[in-house]
Amino acid sequence: MATFLDFEKPIAELQSRIDELRRTAEGGDVDIAAEIGPLQAKSDRLLQDTYARLTPWQKAQVARHPERPHFNHYVAALIEDFTPLGGDRAFADDAAIIGGLGRFRGRRVMVIGHEKGDDTASRLRHNFGMGKPEGYRKAIRLMQLADRFGIPVLTLVDTSGAFPGVQAEERGQAEAIARSTEQCLNLGVPLIASILGEGGSGGAVALAAGNQVLMLEHAIYSVISPEGCASILWRTADKAADAAEAMKVTAQHLKELGVIDGIVPEPMGGAHRDPQAAIIALGDAIEAGLADLSGLSPQSLRQARRAKFLAMGRV
Structure with a gap:
C-alpha cells in the first residue's frame, strides 16, 4: 500500500474506501464497478488538483518520499553492464556515493551519484545518502578516469547534504567537496547532473556543477534544508514552510x-507513484542533453560550464 503524505490525507481516505470495497467484493458475485468508478475518478481528480498547486514545502516532502526511486533504481533501469568502482585509494569506500562504468542507450558513460537506501538496513548502510570525504574523493577519481578516456559523466544527485560528523570534518570534508566541485568544472567531457529528489548544500553541488543540470518536477535544490534555514532565521524548525517559500527551492x-x-516531468502524484515512468522520462532528457553536447571540444565544454556558473546571480 502506498505511503501517503500529510497533505494527501483526503486522497488517502478516498483510496482507503476504494480498497475496502474491493476487499468486500473479493470472492463474491457482487459487481462493485458502478461504485468504485466514480470514487476512483474523484480520487484521480483530487490527486491532480493537489499536485497542480503544491507549495514549496509540500514539494520538499514529495522529494523526500521514502518510495521515491533512488540511484540504484535508475542505474538498474537505464545503465547496461554497470560495473561499480569503489574506494578513494586513500582511506575507504563510501557507500553513500556510488559510481561506475556502464552503457547508457548504447553510449559508454561514467555514472556517479548518491544512494539513500530503500529500508532501514540499507539506509544505515548508505548513511542516508550523506557523503563523507572519501565518497567525494572517489567521485573525483572516477571523473578523472572518465576524462582520461573521453567518457561522458552522468551524476544522479539525491542527498540532504554531506555528512556533518566530526570524523568527516577531521578527514577534510570541506576540502573534498571543493575539490569535487572543481573537478566537475574542469572536465573535458560532457557532464549532465540530475537532481532526483533532494539537492542539499555543497554535498549536492559537488556532483552537480555540470554542463546541464536537470531536475525532476518535484525535486528540491538549495544551499541548506528548509528546517536548517528556519532554525537559523527564526530559531525554530516550525517555520520550515516559510523558509522553503523564501528560499525558492523548487x-x-x-x-x-x-x-x-x-x-523533467513526473507522473501524476510524483515519481513514487510510477517509478518506471519517471526513470524513462529522465533517461530521455539525459539522452537529449548528451546529443546536444556530444560535438563540443573539451575547451568548449569547459568554457560553457564556466560561463554558465559565472552568469548565475547577475542582474
Whole structure:
C-alpha cells in the first residue's frame, strides 16, 4: 500500500474506501464497478488538483518520499553492464556515493551519484545518502578516469547534504567537496547532473556543477534544508514552510532563476507513484542533453560550464 503524505490525507481516505470495497467484493458475485468508478475518478481528480498547486514545502516532502526511486533504481533501469568502482585509494569506500562504468542507450558513460537506501538496513548502510570525504574523493577519481578516456559523466544527485560528523570534518570534508566541485568544472567531457529528489548544500553541488543540470518536477535544490534555514532565521524548525517559500527551492523557481537547465516531468502524484515512468522520462532528457553536447571540444565544454556558473546571480 502506498505511503501517503500529510497533505494527501483526503486522497488517502478516498483510496482507503476504494480498497475496502474491493476487499468486500473479493470472492463474491457482487459487481462493485458502478461504485468504485466514480470514487476512483474523484480520487484521480483530487490527486491532480493537489499536485497542480503544491507549495514549496509540500514539494520538499514529495522529494523526500521514502518510495521515491533512488540511484540504484535508475542505474538498474537505464545503465547496461554497470560495473561499480569503489574506494578513494586513500582511506575507504563510501557507500553513500556510488559510481561506475556502464552503457547508457548504447553510449559508454561514467555514472556517479548518491544512494539513500530503500529500508532501514540499507539506509544505515548508505548513511542516508550523506557523503563523507572519501565518497567525494572517489567521485573525483572516477571523473578523472572518465576524462582520461573521453567518457561522458552522468551524476544522479539525491542527498540532504554531506555528512556533518566530526570524523568527516577531521578527514577534510570541506576540502573534498571543493575539490569535487572543481573537478566537475574542469572536465573535458560532457557532464549532465540530475537532481532526483533532494539537492542539499555543497554535498549536492559537488556532483552537480555540470554542463546541464536537470531536475525532476518535484525535486528540491538549495544551499541548506528548509528546517536548517528556519532554525537559523527564526530559531525554530516550525517555520520550515516559510523558509522553503523564501528560499525558492523548487525546480520551477530555479529554472526561472537560471540555476538549472531543464525540468523533467513526473507522473501524476510524483515519481513514487510510477517509478518506471519517471526513470524513462529522465533517461530521455539525459539522452537529449548528451546529443546536444556530444560535438563540443573539451575547451568548449569547459568554457560553457564556466560561463554558465559565472552568469548565475547577475542582474
